[in-house]
Amino acid sequence: MKIVTIIGARPQFVKAAMVSKAVKEYNEKHNERVSEIIVHTGQHFDANMSDVFFNQMNIPKPEYDLGINSLGHGAMTGQMLEKIEKVLLEEEPNWVLVYGDTNSTIAGALAAKKLHIKVAHVEAGLRSFNNKMPEEINRVLTDRISDILFCPTETAVNNLRKEGSENVNYKVIKTGDIMLDAANVYKQYASKPKGVSDGKFILSTIHRAENTDSKEKLTAIFSALSKITSKEKVVLPLHPRTKSFIEKYGIQLDASIEIIEPVGYLEMIWLLSNCSMVITDSGGVQKEAYFFKKPCITIREETEWTELVEAGVNFLTGSNESLIVNTYNELKSKQLDFDTMLYGDGETRKLILNELISY
Numbered sequence: 225m226k227i228v229t230i231i232g233a234r235p236q237f238v239k240a241a242m243v244s245k246a247v248k249e250y251n252e253k254h255n256e257r258v259s260e261i262i263v264h265t266g267q268h269f270d271a272n273m274s275d276v277f278f279n280q281m282n283i284p285k286p287e288y289d290l291g292i293n294s295l296g297h298g299a300m301t302g303q304m305l306e307k308i309e310k311v312l313l314e315e316e317p318n319w320v321l322v323y324g325d326t327n328s329t330i331a332g333a334l335a336a337k338k339l340h341i342k343v344a345h346v347e348a349g350l351r352s353f354n355n356k357m358p359e360e361i362n363r364v365l366t367d368r369i370s371d372i373l374f375c376p377t378e379t380a381v382n383n384l385r386k387e388g389s390e391n392v393n394y395k396v397i398k399t400g401d402i403m404l405d406a407a408n409v410y411k412q413y414a415s416k417p418k419g420v421s422d423g424k425f426i427l428s429t430i431h432r433a434e435n436t437d438s439k440e441k442l443t444a445i446f447s448a449l450s451k452i453t454s455k456e457k458v459v460l461p462l463h464p465r466t467k468s469f470i471e472k473y474g475i476q477l478d479a480s481i482e483i484i485e486p487v488g489y490l491e492m493i494w495l496l497s498n499c500s501m502v503i504t505d506s507g508g509v510q511k512e513a514y515f516f517k518k519p520c521i522t523i524r525e526e527t528e529w530t531e532l533v534e535a536g537v538n539f540l541t542g543s544n545e546s547l548i549v550n551t552y553n554e555l556k557s558k559q560l561d562f563d564t565m566l567y568g569d570g571e572t573r574k575l576i577l578n579e580l581i582s583y
């Protein structure tokens with residue numbers, strides 16, 4: 225069986241690393257080989273946004289590196305579609321595997337479907353119900369044309385049900401969350417990043433377009449972080465797009481926020497294990513905060529991971545400065561319950577691979 229995996233952005237490397245691990249483990253045990261061809265679209269290309277994940281997480285070297293980046297949505301998705309189609313005509317795989325909600329996801333799914341190649345979507349069924357997010361468009365369309373939808377949560381399965389999944393010719397499977405596999409596998413290798421001083425800290429990451437694309441919102445977020453860092457140090461690995469918007473808007477960063485370069489996965493796992501709280505607008509980091517039993521303030525108006533909010537461990541503040549600061553103040557002394565298993569048992573990679581083999 226041959227799988228072509230399409231990836232291009234940081235969160236996809238973390239997830240795909242786990243399926244590649246399952247493929248490797250399967251091939252070691254069985255005579256029948258599963259071959260996986262990795263296509264890197266090039267969406268994230270900096271060494272610290274891409275190579276570091278391939279190195280640290282043993283992701284096989286991409287067979288194809290399409291080098292498509294720094295373009296608007298239309299040009300980027302269009303070029304990906306064209307180049308992925310060529311790869312698929314050459315490789316003739318049984319499956320195309322796509323992850324999450326980026327332009328690489330929709331381009332991979334669309335190229336494959338038009339060639340009548342089966343598509344499996346990992347992290348299917350998530351909805352923010354905010355059609356202004358490019359990610360929402362990518363997810364909805366990818367789900368609709370995929371053959372197997374691997375859903376991380378019951379909420380995701382229910383979202384699809386509400387869209388009439390029983391009338392659509394795809395298979396919906398609840399698998400648990402593949403990022404839990406990654407956290408469990410790699411937590412023993414956590415490594416302290418350079419540039420982080422000793423002592424208690426809050427971990428923050430900010431990169432969503434809805435925040436970075438607005439001067440007002442980004443200014444309010446960094447103003448809230450300044451107030452918080454005067455009480456407890458904030459460590460913030462700065463995403464390149466956020467960095468360029470901070471420069472563009474001329475936002476003055478508080479010198480006591482510890483801004484560091486984006487870190488590798490092992491360093492991120494260290495930060496997550498050792499922080500007291502997480503403040504983020506990342507999808508993946510919200511869940512990782514939960515895996516590592518840390519309260520999370522989410523700098524968004526809504527989240528796809530609603531079970532975290534319902535469990536009382538994740539708090540949505542949007543970019544409202546005083547709400548962010550007040551939520552931090554309330555959470556400092558609160559004990560939260562992280563004991564429910566919201567995301568499966570950490571063996572999602574095996575379930576996904578077995579399903580692809582037996583379909």
Ligand code: UDP
Pocket residue numbers: 234235238429431461462485486487488489490492493505506507508509512
């Ligand atoms: N991540 C990382 N280094 C960083 C920031 C994030 O390794 O400096 C990891 C993070 O732990 C998670 C993944 O990247 O596993 C999430 O990616 P991101 O926040 O970029 O995307 P999202 O999940 O919001 O789509």
